[in-house]
Each structure stands twice: as structure tokens, then as C-alpha cells.
Amino acid sequence: MNSERDFNEIIMSLARKRGFIWGPSPELYGGSSGFYDLGPLGKLLKNRLENQIRAAFVRANFWEVECPTVSPREVWLASGHLEGFIDPVTECTKCGQIYRADNLIAEKSPEMNIAGLNADGLTETIRKIGLVCPSCKGDLGPVQAYNLMMQTRLGLNQEAYLRPETATTTYLLFKRFLTFFRDKLPAAVFQIGKAYRNEISPRQGMLRLREFTQTEGQIFLLEKDEMDWSQFHDITDEKLPLVTYKAQEKGKFDSIMTKMSDAVKNGFFQKPAYAWCVHLAYTIFRQMGFSDEKMRLRQHLPTERAHYAADAWDVEIHTESFGWVECCGIHDRGNYDLSRHQEFSKQNLSVKVDKEYVVPEVLEIAFGIERPLFCLIDNSFRPESKERDTDWLQFPPEVAPIQVAVFPLMGKPELLTPSEKIYDAVMDAGFVAQFDVGGSIGKRYRRQDEVGTPFCITIDYTTIEDETITVRDRDTMEQVRVHTSDLTKVLRGLVRGTIQFNSLK
Ligand SMILES: [Zn+2]
Incomplete structure (x- = not known):
């Protein structure tokens, strides 16, 4: 662990000295963790990465949009973020230190299955296993659901939140997209912009930020398109470095270069359209300059999946600083988002298919740019030599x-x-x-x-x-x-x- 931390320190001090990354920001006032400034070279590097991302999406027929970063409460109620985008936290009753309850429990009793436990369940678990504050041995208070969204207000008193992802703001445009795309699905759009997450105590420097730049590509499509995706035929012979969840369950984490056609045949991907998205994400990371040796595509274990995800794979990058780092998620979000916004907005977000109205499905490629930016500096570092x-x-x-x-x-x-x-x-x-x-x-x-x-x-x-x-x-x-x-x-x-x-x- 020590050498990892040392390498990260080497990279961060180089990044600071040479004008890539400064912070935590604002340095002049002591800095808040989770915020960084990009110096002139960091900004140039980020621009280059964004250009590569943009070019890859546009080549794949995605259209770019830009939405506000602040939205009123009802948006986040509908999206599920008010209720679901939470960390369970507990405060030490003696020293006041705040911890992620699930992480503390997992550290003390890694064999315990606490997936799906609510705040009360976690509080009870802490009592049962006799967990105390790691720093002062004081008693831990009851577990509370802590929402990760940053709250603000519009005008005098309208409750609003800074977006925790760009995706939701893209979905809000769906009716407009239907007109723009002349009612034809599939339709693909992407957005690059700031998102905010009020992490309790962000560590790991550039990997966990409270403000970051997100890129999210969305494909709106029908269920039948997911199985019959013509663009998949262009990539059937391409190979990706895959680590399936079944391999992980057997303790195997090395990637295997797998032909796309075989991956679908063997059921690693359920749907050709989804498989195509995974390939596109991989292509984007290749174009940002990552090599196959430093990249793997890892399937989520069934217990890891988010509330909206039917299947999920990550692009992970290997770093000297932190080992494998999750950099991009490819999500099958089903019709969860559009259904929720249809229900809450009371507007019709369905399309007509064979005389019936159906809410389209969504496939998503989502990643922050700061992580690959950091990983690229990490991967590019060469020590002085003879x-x-x-x-x-x-x-x-x-x-x-x-x-x-x-x-x-x-x-x-x-x-x-x-x-x-x-x-x-x-x-x-x-x-x-x-x-x-x-x-x-x-x-x-x-x-x-x-x-x-x-x-x-x-x-x-x-x-x-x-x-x-x-x-x-x-x-x-x-x-x-x-x-x-x-x-x-x-x-x-x-x-x-x-x-x-x-x-x-
Ligand atoms: Zn304490």
C-alpha cells in the first residue's frame, strides 16, 4: 500500500510542478478536498481528451447537447436520486468523526452480506458486531441516509440541486429529441459537462471529486432494436479484453481478449446493441491513448449493479498509483428513466409501435474525464535514466x-x-x-x-x-x-x- 501511495505522490507532485493539476482548490484558502484546478497543461490535456471523445461519439452518430447543471427538486424526485443517491453514514458520538457505515462494517467483517440493508439494519449490525470509532474507540451513532447531491435554491426558496450526473438532464429532452429525430428510433445523443457529488470525505485525489466533468452517451431504442442492432455486424471480429463476472467468481481477474461475436454467443452480453456500446466505450478509451495492457472490461457482479441497471460492465484502467481504477460504466438502464419522467411530469414520453404506446429503452456510456486524465499521466510517467x-x-x-x-x-x-x-x-x-x-x-x-x-x-x-x-x-x-x-x-x-x-x- 505504501508504494502505491508514494507513486501517487510522485505523480501528483509532478502534476503540480509542471502545471497540470493544482489543489485541492482553493489553495489560497487551505483547499477543500474533492476540488482541483487544472493548470494550463492540464487544461490542454483535458481539451485533447474531450476532442477525442467528441470525435468518437460523432463518428458513431451521436449528437451533442448541453443542459443546465441546476434543476429543481421534482426532477431529482422523479429520477430517484432524492431517495436513492445516498451513502449510509454514522457519526462518532465522542470525537464527531463521520464514516461510511457500510465501509466500516465491510472492513471489520468482510464476510458479512450487508447488501440491501437500510439505515436501521446497518445500525443494528454495528451494535451486533461491536463496531466502535476506529480513531477514538467511541460509540458510533445511528446510521443516517446521507444524500450525495448538492442542494441550492432558485430565487428565494425554490429547492434545487446541482446535477449528480448529466444523464438525467439529457432524458428531460426526450420529447424534443423525438421531433428532432423525426420520430425515428434508435436515436443517440451525448453530453459533456459538469456534475457534482457531495462525497463525505473524498480521498484518492483526482479519483474522487466533488465537482467533475462527465461524459454520458445515451441511445434511445426499442426492445427489438437491442437484439437486432445492425452496427454490431461491423465489429463482430473485433476483440476486447473481457473479465466476466463468472470468471471473477472463480477468482480470475485477468482479462481475456475475446471476439465480439463469441462474447455474444457465449452470453457475456445479452444484447448486441449493448455489446456495441461496450465496444464503443473501449474505442473511446483507446483513442484517449490507453493500451490494451492497461485496460480491461469488467462485468459487474450481480450484487454490484445500480438500481436501474439490467447489465453493467466497466472500463478499468491499470495505474501504478492505485492498481485497477474504474473509469467508465456501460449501463443498460431499461426504460426506468423515461417511465419515471413520464409518470412524474404527466407528459407522454412513449412512442407508437404497432398501434401500441411503449416507453423506449436506454443504453448508456458514462464516465468522468478527470479519472482518465489522471490515469493517462500515471501511465505516461517514465523515471529518469542513464x-x-x-x-x-x-x-x-x-x-x-x-x-x-x-x-x-x-x-x-x-x-x-x-x-x-x-x-x-x-x-x-x-x-x-x-x-x-x-x-x-x-x-x-x-x-x-x-x-x-x-x-x-x-x-x-x-x-x-x-x-x-x-x-x-x-x-x-x-x-x-x-x-x-x-x-x-x-x-x-x-x-x-x-x-x-x-x-x-
Ligand atoms: Zn471517535
Whole structure:
């Protein structure tokens, strides 16, 4: 456990020093846990991840929407969050420390099955097993249901809540979607935006936040579509790293690369449409730069599933800091949400199928962006070595916060003028680039290695003679000369991985 904590501390101190993540925020006033600021490089990295996510959803025919982050009470009553989005907590009667009751019980008596127990049941269990405050041995008070939503008010006194997920706000638009999609289902939409969860005492830094950015993709469809999903045929030969719940029950947690067609045939996924969503989630994480070795898809045990979920799989990322980290959930929400909003709003949210009105089903891909952002920094960390006198970040080029750095060999006018021209061309081609004139070339390479910039360009006196520049590869620290007229084409290939650096030598 110690080494895990140490590695997380290495990553967080690097992230702080190099301008990725600051906090807890507001640092100036001591900080509140569960809140972080993104520095300039953290924000660039997040933008890149969002761009990848957006591109993947749009390619899969999802449309993006944006909804308010505050909604009145009736929305959360209908969604089930007022009643169901709760943690059971207990307060020490002596020192006042607050604990998650279920976690405390599980720590003391891991063999006990407390799933489904209400507050009274948990209070009784605490008495029965003689549980006391871990820090002062004082008696624990009665267990209370603590709602994780942040409350606010509209105007003088209308009760309202900050959304704990973007999904519910997307569902509220369903009638509008029907018109927009000309009454045709399936229809797919996604939303990227802030969500809030008032965790009791968030630990684990970036993994448990009170305010975070969520991405949730929703497919509205009919039951018959779930079994007959034409897009599934495009991916039947693709393989995913799967860990089924049956394997977990046998103590096996290593993923097995499984062909999609086999996964459905063997009943790992009940529905082809759901299987397609799991594959899409996997694709999104691949495009954010995670490799198969660091990724697995884990099926929830039947006891783990949320109140609305008929089947559930998670994308998990392996980190040095915390081991496997749950990063994305793929949920079969059934028609729970639309039915509830139909009931509470008294508006018709059904569609007509063969002369009958039915409430559509929902499949969902849901994840926060801060977790993959942290995991990517964790996965990209490389310690200093004989070859390189600094620790560095090996970000996949496509998501690196800065993709290209441009250096004039020296700050002289005859080098600055062509350098600025090249810098402009690189920016115009859509790369995130940085211009740096300060210090020796060695120092400048080092600075870029530290923030994970994959390619550095140097303009020297040879450039003036023959219009070639050097491109330096972060990973091998090797350089090649490229003609300026080929530069953006070469960079695009290098960033996308369609050109290998070695082939330029
Ligand atoms: Zn205590």
C-alpha cells in the first residue's frame, strides 16, 4: 500500500510542478478536498481528451447537447436520486468523526452480506458486531441516509440541486429529441459537462471529486432494436479484453481478449446493441491513448449493479498509483428513466409501435474525464535514466498537451524570422504548438520531455541554406532533417501514427 501511495505522490507532485493539476482548490484558502484546478497543461490535456471523445461519439452518430447543471427538486424526485443517491453514514458520538457505515462494517467483517440493508439494519449490525470509532474507540451513532447531491435554491426558496450526473438532464429532452429525430428510433445523443457529488470525505485525489466533468452517451431504442442492432455486424471480429463476472467468481481477474461475436454467443452480453456500446466505450478509451495492457472490461457482479441497471460492465484502467481504477460504466438502464419522467411530469414520453404506446429503452456510456486524465499521466510517467537526466511523460502524440515545440537554434533575427513562419504554419495545420527561445537546445528538449511533447523542431543555419529543419523524436531522442514543405504532412503522420519516425531516417 505504501508504494502505491508514494507513486501517487510522485505523480501528483509532478502534476503540480509542471502545471497540470493544482489543489485541492482553493489553495489560497487551505483547499477543500474533492476540488482541483487544472493548470494550463492540464487544461490542454483535458481539451485533447474531450476532442477525442467528441470525435468518437460523432463518428458513431451521436449528437451533442448541453443542459443546465441546476434543476429543481421534482426532477431529482422523479429520477430517484432524492431517495436513492445516498451513502449510509454514522457519526462518532465522542470525537464527531463521520464514516461510511457500510465501509466500516465491510472492513471489520468482510464476510458479512450487508447488501440491501437500510439505515436501521446497518445500525443494528454495528451494535451486533461491536463496531466502535476506529480513531477514538467511541460509540458510533445511528446510521443516517446521507444524500450525495448538492442542494441550492432558485430565487428565494425554490429547492434545487446541482446535477449528480448529466444523464438525467439529457432524458428531460426526450420529447424534443423525438421531433428532432423525426420520430425515428434508435436515436443517440451525448453530453459533456459538469456534475457534482457531495462525497463525505473524498480521498484518492483526482479519483474522487466533488465537482467533475462527465461524459454520458445515451441511445434511445426499442426492445427489438437491442437484439437486432445492425452496427454490431461491423465489429463482430473485433476483440476486447473481457473479465466476466463468472470468471471473477472463480477468482480470475485477468482479462481475456475475446471476439465480439463469441462474447455474444457465449452470453457475456445479452444484447448486441449493448455489446456495441461496450465496444464503443473501449474505442473511446483507446483513442484517449490507453493500451490494451492497461485496460480491461469488467462485468459487474450481480450484487454490484445500480438500481436501474439490467447489465453493467466497466472500463478499468491499470495505474501504478492505485492498481485497477474504474473509469467508465456501460449501463443498460431499461426504460426506468423515461417511465419515471413520464409518470412524474404527466407528459407522454412513449412512442407508437404497432398501434401500441411503449416507453423506449436506454443504453448508456458514462464516465468522468478527470479519472482518465489522471490515469493517462500515471501511465505516461517514465523515471529518469542513464540516457535521460529527467523524468518525463510519454503521452501518446495524439493527446499530448503540446504536440510540437518550435525552437530557433539561437535568438538571432535571421533564425527568428523563418522560425516564426514555421511556427505559424504548424499552428495553422491545427497542432497545439509552443515557441521557445530560452536557454540551450538541450535544456529546451528537457523542458518538453518533462511535459510530454512528442516532437521538437529546430531551425538552424542549414535551414537558411536548404530549407530543411530538424525534427526530434521524444521517445528515441533521435533527430532527422525534413524539408519545410513536407513538415506539416510529416507531423500529421507522426502524430497519428501513420508515419513511423524511423522511416524518416
Ligand atoms: Zn471517535
